[in-house]
Amino acid sequence: NKQILLKSRPVGEPKESDFTLAEAPISQPGEGEVLSRTIYLSLDPYMRGLISEGESYAANVELNSVVVGGTVSQVIQSNHPQFQTGDFVLSRNGWQTYAVAKGExxxxxxxxxxxxxxxxxxxGMPGLTAYTALLDIGQPKAGETVVVSAASGAVGAVAGQIAKIKGCRVIGIVGSDDKRDYIVKELGFDVGINRKTQELDAALKAAAPxxxxxxxxxxxxVILETVLQQINLGARIPLVGLISEYNATSAPPGPNLRPLLIKRALIKGFLVSDYQHRANEFVSDVAGWLKSGQLKYQEDVxxxxxxxxxxxxxxxxxxxFGKLVVKVSED
Ligand code: NDP
Structure with missing residues (x-):
């Protein structure tokens, strides 16, 4: 069994020397287990988090153990009633040629x-990410303008095309001219922007007037920072990935958004002027609480x-100290 093990935790950009190729005997499946041969191994950005120390949204890879990863595999030997030799399965064999897994x-x-x-x-996982984050959080409506970053990638290409299917104007941000041509000419994005050669702020303004x-x-x-300057009233922003920071060795400037993603927290802009329709309910509740003493109030006059x-x-x-008011004349 050929395996790739994590030899050292990368600092900054991972190096080939952080990994090592090893040979191990092929394990035998126990009760309820299945031995499979890896056909395809998925490589995904989340793995960068798993090979470093610190909090990520899945358990980290131990040093000298096989790097994890989703795979398409073929069953070699099965001790599970639902799988037969020859079946193709979606599994998590990781970076190795054979693995044993529980049938479930x-x-x-x-x-x-x-x-x-x-x-x-x-x-699979990237498609589901694109579909659900766009439709459930982004809630695109026909005629709206949607911007997608890493737009030619596994997630972004699907998200942008679904936004097109939903009747939106779609702008993709990518890192090369080839990728830009691809998203516009092949995928049908309305505009592509090369973040490495174009001035993002001006290009976005031109594409999304x-x-x-x-x-x-x-x-x-910086892409998020720039986009935020051009969002509309009631815009929706699925915070799906932070790939610009995955190799960072120190905290990037500005607020750290990672907890928002990992804790699935919601930040929503608020302006009181949108809530005038709640005024009657508000006054009746709060006046009642003041009267009963459940709510206290202090003024600084x-x-x-x-x-x-x-x-x-x-x-x-x-x-x-408390609500500041000026007493201008006698009441
Ligand atoms: P991609 O296929 O899009 O590959 C990564 C791409 O990211 C690169 O090709 C590059 O595209 C872009 N990129 C790399 N570095 C930077 C940078 N510094 N600034 C801007 N762009 C950069 O990967 P995926 O589609 O698999 O993943 C896309 C994002 O979605 C990732 O952030 C990933 O972590 C996230 N994700 C989140 C999930 C979740 O559950 N929250 C699930 C799946 C993915 P280019 O050259 O065009 O800039």
Whole structure:
């Protein structure tokens, strides 16, 4: 069994010397287990997190153990009633030629439905990512403008094309002219932007003169920073990937968005002016709580209009204690 083991935890960009090729005997399947031969191994950005130390959204790879990864495999020997020798399965054999797995962790694949490798991409995890993040979080509506980063990749290419199917204007951000030509000419994106040769801010303004309604974010970093300056009222941003930071050796400037992604947290912009329709319900609840003593309120009263400037300056320094009001005349 040929295996690739993690030899050292990469610092910055991974090096070939962080990995080592090893040979091990092929394990025998136990009760309920299946031995399979790896046909396709998926390589995905999340693996960068798994080979380093620190929090990621799956367990980290131990040093000197096989690097993990999704695979399409063929059953060699099965001790599980649902699998026969010769079956094709979606498995997680990792970076090795053979592996034993519990039958419950495998999913049978139909080689007549689509090329087997598609279940690692467009019909697998990356496709599901594109489909659900775009439709459930992005909620694109016909006529809206959708921007996708890493747009020629496994996730981005699917997300952008689904947005086209939903009737949107779709702009893809990529890292080369070949990729730009591909997303526009082959995939039908309306505009492609090469982030390495074009000025992103100006290119986005030209491509999305009416602003951006959905940003499918695969990268975070400067692309997110630039897009945010051009979003429309009520825009939706599925935060899907942070690939611009995966090799970073120190925290990038600005807020760290990783916890948002890992904890599936929601940040939503708020303006009170959108909530005037709740005013009656609000006054009745809060007046009741004040009366019952469940809610307390403190005012900081400054007497005399002439003191307003100083009080205002104090407000910004934290000198007020409670709601600052100026008593201008007797009530
Ligand atoms: P891709 O096939 O898109 O490959 C990665 C691409 O990212 C590269 O080809 C490159 O494209 C782009 N890229 C690399 N470095 C940078 C950078 N510094 N700034 C901007 N772009 C960069 O990978 P996937 O489609 O598999 O994954 C895309 C993203 O989706 C990743 O961030 C991944 O982690 C995330 N993801 C998240 C999931 C989730 O559950 N949250 C599930 C699956 C994926 P280019 O040359 O065009 O810039």
């Amino acid at each position: 962790t495998l999913r049978k694949l139909d080689p007549n439905q689509a090329p087997l490798s598609y279940s690692l991409g467009v019909l 009416d602003g951006i309604d959905v940003y499918f974010d695969n990268t975070a970093g 400054v007497v005399g209009l002439e003191n307003a400037p100083r009080a205002f300056i104090g407000l910004l320094r934290g000198e007020n």
